[in-house]
Amino acid sequence: MNQSRPLPNELRANAIARTRHVFVRDLEVQASVGVHAHEKLQPQRLVMSVDLTVHEGAQQLDDRLENVVCYEQVVRKIQAICKAGHVNLIETLAENIAAACLQDRRVLAVRIRIEKPDIMPECASVGVEIERLQPLSG
DSSP states (O other): OOOOOOOOGGGSOBTTTTEEEEEEEEEEEEEOBOSSGGGGTSOEEEEEEEEEEEEOOSSOOTTOGGGSOOHHHHHHHHHHHHHSOOBSOHHHHHHHHHHHHHTSTTEEEEEEEEEETTSOTTSSOEEEEEEEEOOOOO
């Protein structure tokens, strides 16, 4: 289902820049989202994909989970945000997910794609895709 465009070169895994690409593809969740009355009655199915550009740093992996950005933790954050309550816009939901991902300072950029596959029968899906960057510190 996901036909997300490829990441630009500066956001892909890159040996020189010491970045890796962590991703979640086509995560299905139930969320209460929408502006119409019928959308507020029950959660609806959303399909999400997340791309993270992660700074590797100089630290060795040492085969330890705490030394990487864990995709399982990303999935759990998304699920928690989706269960937190109703939002009117999937754009708001995307912004909330992006902000949660960027709380980890190793995440340099995040791209969130949210699709509503069941909302318009004449379409495979409708949705939104956003990209956000880690704010410059200084």
